[in-house]
Amino acid sequence: MDVRMDLTRIIIRENDDQQIIYLRERDGERQFPIVIGYYEALAINRRVKGVVSARPMTHDLLAEVIVAMSGELERVVIHDLQDHTFYAKLVIRSNGQLVEVDARPSDAIAVGVASETPLYVAEQVLQKVC
Numbered sequence: 143m144d145v146r147m148d149l150t151r152i153i154i155r156e157n158d159d160q161q162i163i164y165l166r167e168r169d170g171e172r173q174f175p176i177v178i179g180y181y182e183a184l185a186i187n188r189r190v191k192g193v194v195s196a197r198p199m200t201h202d203l204l205a206e207v208i209v210a211m212s213g214e215l216e217r218v219v220i221h222d223l224q225d226h227t228f229y230a231k232l233v234i235r236s237n238g239q240l241v242e243v244d245a246r247p248s249d250a251i252a253v254g255v256a257s258e259t260p261l262y263v264a265e266q267v268l269q270k271v272c
Contacts, residue, residue, distance in 0.1 A: 144219055144262035145170075149255060152190065154183050163251070165220075165263065174271040176220075176228055182248035189256040201252040208234055208253075216240065218254040220247050220263045223270050 150173065151164040161183035166173035178186075185201050198206060208215055213236035222229040230247040232254075233240055245253075254261060 143265045144221075145172075145265055145268055147220075147261045147263050149186070149190070149251060149261065152183055152187050154180070154187060156180075163248070165261070167268070172268055172272040174268075176247055178246075178248035182246075182252060185252045186248065186255060189252055192256075201249065202256075204249075204253050205257065208232075212236060213241070215254060215257060215259045217260045217262055218245075218250040220250075220261075220267055222264065223267045228267070 146168040147165045150166045153162040213234045217233045220230045228247045230250040232243040
């Protein structure tokens with residue numbers, strides 16, 4: 143079972159390679175951090191704030207490619223945790239079928255936040271981290 147989550151905090155420390163985002167259960171109390179890279183944190187922060195670049199950044203490009211290929215990003219799912227590494231996927235509806243694309247959680251979240259795509263975490267992952 144997947145649990146709906148919200149991105150609640152982005153902590154960016156310019157002198158540190160590891161940045162932190164926090165996800166919180168939408169209808170509950172569980173929350174947890176994910177350590178991500180500096181540039182990924184900046185990309186997520188930029189997209190959350192609606193900052194538009196003169197030219198598409200990588201996450202913007204991917205979102206535009208999905209739409210250009212008649213797809214719709216239906217949801218982002220963090221589906222696994224192994225050896226302290228989270229695994230995510232983009233779930234895209236294309237031509238009436240669901241296509242799952244493997245992604246780093248930070249990239250998946252960066253693609254999804256601008257379009258307000260629902261974010262889910264597998265219950266098994268939540269049980270490991272909360």
